[in-house]
Amino acid sequence: MSLIPKEIVDQVLNQADITEVVGDFVSLKKKGQNMWACCPFHHEKSPSFSVSPAKGIYKCFGCGKAGNSVQFIMDVEGTSFPEAIKYLAKKYSIDIPEEQHDPEYAREQSERDSLFIVSDFAAKHFQQRLTSHEQGSIGQSYLKQRGLSGNTIRKFELGYSLDEWTDLTDTALKAGYQQKYLEATGLTIVREDNKKYDRFRGRVMFPIHNVSGRVVGFGARTLKSNDKKSPKYLNSPESDIYHKSNVLYGLFQAKQAMRMQDMCYMVEGYLDVLSLNQGGIENVVASSGTSLTEGQIKLISRYTQNITVLYDGDAAGIKASLRGIDLILELGLNVNVVTFPEGEDPDSYIHKVGDAAFKTYLKEHSQDFISFKTSLFAKESAGNPVRKAEAIKEVVASIAKIPDAIKRTVFFRSCSLIFDIDEQVLISEYNKMHLEGRQQQRPGNPEPNYAAPAPAPEPEKPASDADVLKRYEREVIRMMISYGTKAVDENQTVIQYMLEQLEDVELEIPIYVKLHNRILQQFQQGYVVKGEDLVNDPDEEIRSEVIELISNRYDLSHNWETHQIYVPNEEDLLMYGIERAILRLKRMKVQMLLKTEMEKLRLVTDPGEQDRQLNYILNLKAFENQLGEMLGIVVNK
Numbered sequence: 001m002s003l004i005p006k007e008i009v010d011q012v013l014n015q016a017d018i019t020e021v022v023g024d025f026v027s028l029k030k031k032g033q034n035m036w037a038c039c040p041f042h043h044e045k046s047p048s049f050s051v052s053p054a055k056g057i058y059k060c061f062g063c064g065k066a067g068n069s070v071q072f073i074m075d076v077e078g079t080s081f082p083e084a085i086k087y088l089a090k091k092y093s094i095d096i097p098e099e100q101h102d103p104e105y106a107r108e109q110s111e112r113d114s115l116f117i118v119s120d121f122a123a124k125h126f127q128q129r130l131t132s133h134e135q136g137s138i139g140q141s142y143l144k145q146r147g148l149s150g151n152t153i154r155k156f157e158l159g160y161s162l163d164e165w166t167d168l169t170d171t172a173l174k175a176g177y178q179q180k181y182l183e184a185t186g187l188t189i190v191r192e193d194n195k196k197y198d199r200f201r202g203r204v205m206f207p208i209h210n211v212s213g214r215v216v217g218f219g220a221r222t223l224k225s226n227d228k229k230s231p232k233y234l235n236s237p238e239s240d241i242y243h244k245s246n247v248l249y250g251l252f253q254a255k256q257a258m259r260m261q262d263m264c265y266m267v268e269g270y271l272d273v274l275s276l277n278q279g280g281i282e283n284v285v286a287s288s289g290t291s292l293t294e295g296q297i298k299l300i301s302r303y304t305q306n307i308t309v310l311y312d313g314d315a316a317g318i319k320a321s322l323r324g325i326d327l328i329l330e331l332g333l334n335v336n337v338v339t340f341p342e343g344e345d346p347d348s349y350i351h352k353v354g355d356a357a358f359k360t361y362l363k364e365h366s367q368d369f370i371s372f373k374t375s376l377f378a379k380e381s382a383g384n385p386v387r388k389a390e391a392i393k394e395v396v397a398s399i400a401k402i403p404d405a406i407k408r409t410v411f412f413r414s415c416s417l418i419f420d421i422d423e424q425v426l427i428s429e430y431n432k433m434h435l436e437g438r439q440q441q442r443p444g445n446p447e448p449n450y451a452a453p454a455p456a457p458e459p460e461k462p463a464s465d466a467d468v469l470k471r472y473e474r475e476v477i478r479m480m481i482s483y484g485t486k487a488v489d490e491n492q493t494v495i496q497y498m499l500e501q502l503e504d505v506e507l508e509i510p511i512y513v514k515l516h517n518r519i520l521q522q523f524q525q526g527y528v529v530k531g532e533d534l535v536n537d538p539d540e541e542i543r544s545e546v547i548e549l550i551s552n553r554y555d556l557s558h559n560w561e562t563h564q565i566y567v568p569n570e571e572d573l574l575m576y577g578i579e580r581a582i583l584r585l586k587r588m589k590v591q592m593l594l595k596t597e598m599e600k601l602r603l604v605t606d607p608g609e610q611d612r613q614l615n616y617i618l619n620l621k622a623f624e625n626q627l628g629e630m631l632g633i634v635v636n637k
């Protein structure tokens with residue numbers, strides 16, 4: 001079910017100008033046919049990020065990110081396809097009508113909107129109380145004492161809730177907001193006797209934003225030092241717009257910097273986020289008290305794969321939170337760790353040593369998590385063999401979470417050095433653990449009992465059959481979507497010719513099978529699919545593959561531009577290229593078939609069957625030679 005009508009999507013795609021869309025985020029300079037900038041997705045000093053206004057796409061030659069306007073917004077803002085369409089619709093003042101076919105959805109949407117609206121009202125109310133109410137000075141002096149500037153207070157929209165029972169509730173109701181939404185967001189608490197009062201009273205307010213910057217809830221710190229009954233920090237309860245496990249404090253303000261620095265600093269408290277941000281470290285977020293969830297890690301991974309956890313507290317506190325880090329490893333992200341001197345947290349420490357020294361400290365004390373954990377356990381278990389065995393288990397359990405085999409190998413090595421034991425001990429511990437894990441998952445299912453870390457890849461491994469096949473299938477599909485409408489002769493288009501030629505060839509790589517089917521279907525309905533159309537296909541897999549395929553030509557012209565050399569236009573040699581692409585693919589298929597049939601021959605014992613099989617193979621061999629000759633390959637007969 002598409003939530004945005006197709007006409008709107010088309011309208012957005014038609015109106016969105018790639019240079020305007022990208023230009024909102026980076027400053028583009030014209031050079032030749034294209035516009036260039038430093039890439040917003042990876043850190044670089046000279047521009048390798050290009051935008052082609054003619055093709056409506058962008059491509060980075062440094063990190064490989066590529067796509068159209070919608071993809072750009074999805075990448076840069078970390079949003080879904082519909083969210084990106086909404087963003088662009090707003091930019092180009094295109095109205096998205098309320099969903100008419102699904103009144104239930106529309107109702108839910110407007111309920112959610114009401115929650116957003118009332119939260120926004122509350123945030124503004126608290127801000128106003130902080131800056132303009134006489135009681136606000138209590139909040140202001142607290143924030144000042146914590147070293148926060150007016151700029152930081154405004155940037156994070158901090159506020160103050162008066163130490164009164166119904167200040168917010170009364171103001172909101174008077175302004176026309178409905179009680180049910182105040183209640184649903186937890187801002188107002190309604191007792192059984194229908195008495196209403198504010199949840200947050202006499203507290204500094206920290207609004208919590210979602211990724212797109214809307215207020216979804218609040219964290220609040222009490223300023224009543226004599227109040228022993230209520231907690232120091234109080235949070236909004238979960239609501240339809242606020243799910244703690246999917247929100248990170250500061251993410252909205254940090255996301256741009258996270259992408260640029262390709263790193264996310266993870267801290268514990270609101271004040272850590274604010275102080276670091278004020279000190280020029282903007283790529284910082286807090287999980288605000290809860291232990292890190294999968295949803296939160298996935299949010300971070302939209303912007304970077306690298307997390308550095310800044311720990312305060314003692315060794316015991318750190319050990320308690322180690323499990324949460326395993327989750328980050330499991331999701332394939334890289335984790336580093338920084339600890340602070342006894343009694344310091346990031347907030348106190350940056351105020352103590354100053355911004356510059358703090359940044360240096362982070363650089364110098366950043367350590368990869370596995371080595372950190374290993375050292376921590378190695379120190380503790382020194383001289384105690386039983387504890388050492390336990391410690392090894394602990395560390396191997398973390399390494400086992402890392403999905404990447406090469407990374408695992410590296411960690412086994414460094415870990416064996418720290419523990420001063422043979423790497424093989426760690427690996428067999430890992431194998432044991434891995435095996436147990438598998439058996440638990442699927443009892444009775446004999447899995448291969450091998451899971452040693454893979455050796456480093458050999459530098460010049462010959463391409464496997466599968467790789468070659470993929471390349472050839474890819475080339476055939478690329479030709480179809482790039483030149484389908486061109487004429488072979490008066491009677492035939494390229495697409496017709498190619499589909500005919502490939503009639504007896506079965507593609508194998510799933511994405512190309514999918515694309516081939518799409519092309520064939522459309523052709524049977526009288527359309528020729530073009531790459532430019534598929535760039536907007538609802539299927540994500542098709543979209544990204546096609547972008548890769550059509551930006552290939554783009555690579556070529558980029559080379560040509562930078563090296564000033566002449567590359568014959570592919571279209572000049574079109575028929576030649578198409579013929580060869582088809583022949584190469586066919587020959588590869590025959591070669592692979594030959595291999596399987598040769599294998600079969602070895603297993604055949606019946607003499608008559610042997611003869612037949614041999615004949616079949618000889619015929620295939622002849623066909624292979626024929627195809628080779630057509631390709632101009634010298635063949636040994």
Ligand SMILES: [Zn+2]
Nearest residue numbers: 039042060063
């Ligand atoms: Zn890049």
